[in-house]
Amino acid sequence: MATTVTRAHLDQRLALAKRCSREANLAGIKAAAVATIASAVPTLASVRMLPWAKANINPTGQALIICTAAGMAYFVAADKKILSLARRHSFENAPEHLKNTSFQGTGRPHPAFFRP
Numbered sequence: 001m002a003t004t005v006t007r008a009h010l011d012q013r014l015a016l017a018k019r020c021s022r023e024a025n026l027a028g029i030k031a032a033a034v035a036t037i038a039s040a041v042p043t044l045a046s047v048r049m050l051p052w053a054k055a056n057i058n059p060t061g062q063a064l065i066i067c068t069a070a071g072m073a074y075f076v077a078a079d080k081k082i083l084s085l086a087r088r089h090s091f092e093n094a095p096e097h098l099k100n101t102s103f104q105g106t107g108r109p110h111p112a113f114f115r116p
Contacts (some may be wrong), residue, residue: 016089024081031077032070039069 043065046053052083 001017020082020085020089023085024078028074028078028082032074035073036066036070 043057043062045058047062048054
């Protein structure tokens, strides 16, 4: 039994993927901006005040410290956003008999693997 996929369905999925990608990118940029400020202030201050840092961390090293923190923050935040959107969309697209599953006494309306 073969199922056919319509062009409209594929276009809808592509639009959803693009929107999720944009949301993840924005979340990553916000996290990178915060991490840049949070790592630049102590890095630049320590190079001015601590004799060891002044002698051993050149401007390239300072930039590397700051950029590494920003890059890691970007990828962690973007990945978290992608995973949370994927969970939400898998729950929304799940069959009704799986959405209505509840465990008595746990206080959770849905199984953990389908929670958005």
